[in-house]
Amino acid sequence: MKNYQSLVHSWIQENNEIGIELLQQLVRNRSVQANEYEAQQVMVNHLKKLDLEIDEWEVEGDIFNHPYFCSTRKQFLKSPNVVAVKRGKGKGKSIILNGHIDVVPEGDVTQWSDDPYSGKIIKGKMYGRGTTDMKGGTVSLLLAIQALKELGIELKGDIIFQSVIEEESGGAGTLETIIRGYKADAAIIPEPTNMKIFPKQQGSMWFRLTIKGRSAHGGTRYEGVSAIEKALPVISAIQALEKVRNSRIVDPLYENKPIPIPINLGVIRGGDWPSSVADEVIIEGRIGVAPDEAMSHAQEELKQCLKDLEEQDPWFKKYPVGLDWFGARWVPGTIDEEHPLMAILQKKFQQVKNIKPRIEASPWGTDGGLLEKVGGIPVIVFGPGTTEIAHFPNEYIELDRMFEVAEIIALTLIDWCGVNN
């Protein structure tokens, strides 16, 4: 058996520039939602050099009626999804390598020290929206695939590389790859995990509560019913529900998390005049979903929590708290920690980094939940980006981490998909 580690390491070190140039090209194309076209063309042009079977298409059709479809978009014209397959020689295990091309908007430009799409490199860090989340991780995947190709290492199993749209907005891109029939024995998503390995990801859903009151003049406020006051027991009930839901999480992966699956009440608004009694309060929040929990179970629990308020206060019997599920949704994901891919990835990490990897459960969702819950594909999330800087101004990636992950992934592919020695 060849010393693959040494070969892969050398090739990636000698070809750093390929990764840097590709990442810069990707970052300089501002691929926010509905604007992914140019970045996907960069991707396709690069994929062509790797002798892959390229499938580029616009999402349409059945997806809009899929129970896991979640998007505010009515069409995806000019927002292509891209999948590229490297066929194996046969009799090996296949793998999906999935990265999203969409980035969140740059926000307030004045908070950036430089153009948010500069791709500028300072002291080993490349700056720009999407460097960390997650074009850098995607470049790790492509470097890994190219290293194997250039080194003439032929795998038995198939590699299915995916550059998807819409991860930041509900996962329609990855859902579409499943509907289109792409399957594999396992998957890796190099989202920014700070090089930690995440076998579990928290899911989440947004909800909107509508609490009713009855208006009156503030000087005779006792003639009305304040929706702001009625919001207080609703908030308390949700705090209690969060406690109950979290008391069930006994997975040691969560032992350092004060609240493994938080319910966050992020927005409140109500009333429109200081001296009137508020007749409505809206609260918007997100409920965390446990890695092995059905989304519908979390929904049911919140619904029941609000229903229970009706026994405490007849006002809620008359005016039940409204509950809408709206906006974004991320499906939770989990892979058995004894899954062979977990063992391989940890081993390769240790070989490359000379330390044991940290295994944790992520506090946020990825498209991995869809691959697992809809596609039945076990997923590990593991990538080079910096969690804390994702979605923030002056987002960056440490390029050395990107190359390390490329190495770890290449070696993992060799073990997982198998080679003909």
Place this chain on the structure above:
Amino acid sequence: MKNYQSLVHSWIQENNEIGIELLQQLVRNRSVQANEYEAQQVMVNHLKKLDLEIDEWEVEGDIFNHPYFCSTRKQFLKSPNVVAVKRGKGKGKSIILNGHIDVVPEGDVTQWSDDPYSGKIIKGKMYGRGTTDMKGGTVSLLLAIQALKELGIELKGDIIFQSVIEEESGGAGTLETIIRGYKADAAIIPEPTNMKIFPKQQGSMWFRLTIKGRSAHGGTRYEGVSAIEKALPVISAIQALEKVRNSRIVDPLYENKPIPIPINLGVIRGGDWPSSVADEVIIEGRIGVAPDEAMSHAQEELKQCLKDLEEQDPWFKKYPVGLDWFGARWVPGTIDEEHPLMAILQKKFQQVKNIKPRIEASPWGTDGGLLEKVGGIPVIVFGPGTTEIAHFPNEYIELDRMFEVAEIIALTLIDWCGVNN
């Protein structure tokens, strides 16, 4: 002594049309803030017929630095104040009769059954913005003055009639009459009291609370501090303050009011993303001020209440709750219930209506607070309008009540100012 009651009654009954036409003219001029000019010209033209000394002027100068000045306006050009004086024969007590010319906007026109400024009469009610609040009451005053003139009843004391701007927006019009030197031994303001007599009026002030949090991702919400959660003890503290403040009110006039001087939290808004921890919550409200309480005392109590939170939670020590006094403000008012004008007004009410008047404390402020607290003039609020319909669509006034109040006021003037028999 002549039978003034019979004379006044007959004159007003025979001259209903004068009041109706004048009220229609006033209502058909939409005298919302900064648009009072035309209605004041209607007023001046009418006053000219009554042989009064007319003083019409634009508010300017010192008022902007007065401690009781409250307005968002920077100038009052084309928004004249009007005062008209009927000199008495001497040695009588003087009286201010004060009505405001400004009306609140009509709001959503689709909620009105007719043009909000129609002045249309249906079954004894005249409809339109300002009929009840309070052009109808002002017409009562003018009918009373005219009745005395036409009947040749000459008073000893002066009558100072005032048609002021800005009552709905902080009282700059009435404040200006005080600054200009208009004084009297007592005052009556015919705001819409449903014919109740209000020797006391609740004052109020608006305030804005700013509660700080620290942002974080909702999936790791324990890394942040939710301003929504921090708002809960603030709300509780204010509810407790309201209890303490109201426990001190022992005046029997308030015995039927569950909360004599409410603190109303009318507006809440905070956070901008369901899956982020809210880093700020704003609460806007109005604090009721007791009739005999200094505005500054109420302000001090709210300030101290927020200060006390710092002992309960070190977060508030680091990030004290912000407190701003903004927007509208109404000074409370009180007159001794044993004041002779109270006795006269009640007696005249009973003569005209054949029932005892209801004496109450108003849950809202009027310009009476300024006349009393700044001008040192005892004030009674008593008028024909319907409290419940003030500021609402389809505002109306019962014309018979307007004529009754005219009668009661005319008879009150005779007794208060005195006549040479």
